[in-house]
Amino acid sequence: MSPYANAALNAGTPVEGNPRRTEAWALTEAGRRMALAARGSDLNAMREVLRLNWRLWTIFQADLTLALETPEGAEPVTPSDVTLNMLTLCQFVDKQTVAALGDPSPETMQVLIDINREIAAGLLESLTKEERGEGTAALAEGQPAQVSAYG
Numbered sequence: 662m663s664p665y666a667n668a669a670l671n672a673g674t675p676v677e678g679n680p681r682r683t684e685a686w687a688l689t690e691a692g693r694r695m696a697l698a699a700r701g702s703d704l705n706a707m708r709e710v711l712r713l714n715w716r717l718w719t720i721f722q723a724d725l726t727l728a729l730e731t732p733e734g735a736e737p738v739t740p741s742d743v744t745l746n747m748l749t750l751c752q753f754v755d756k757q758t759v760a761a762l763g764d765p766s767p768e769t770m771q772v773l774i775d776i777n778r779e780i781a782a783g784l785l786e787s788l789t790k791e792e793r794g795e796g797t798a799a800l801a802e803g804q805p806a807q808v809s810a811y812g
Contacts, residue, residue, distance in 0.1 A: 685784040689778070695774045707766075
């Protein structure tokens with residue numbers, strides 16, 4: 662089974678108090694909607710789902726950026742590699758979305774669909790590992806056990 666199919670099956674619906682599952686669901690749902698719109702020929706529908714996905718990624722970017730802000734008088738926050746990689750990915754999604762909005766087609770949307778699918782699958786995999794107790798050692802050592810905008 663593909664990682665996206667797995668993510669779609671496991672994402673279910675958002676769960677209150679579980680940001681990673683909610684993020685996985687949102688990414689899966691946005692990817693599903695983009696894939697559905699990409700199969701049609703309605704440019705307005707394609708642009709609508711592209712804007713929806715862009716808003717989602719803007720939320721991720723804002724949350725990651727806010728987490729890096731240092732309160733006055735506090736020691737500066739050093740971002741993790743995961744945070745920096747996610748911020749870089751957010752910038753890529755911004756650029757890819759602008760390009761896709763200018764030329765909405767299945768080809769221009771596929772990159773965004775694939776990114777959503779892969780990140781959702783990774784979030785769900787980290788949840789599964791954590792539920793099995795495999796992520797606790799990494800957390801105890803201060804290493805990120807997930808790729809989540811909410812840490």
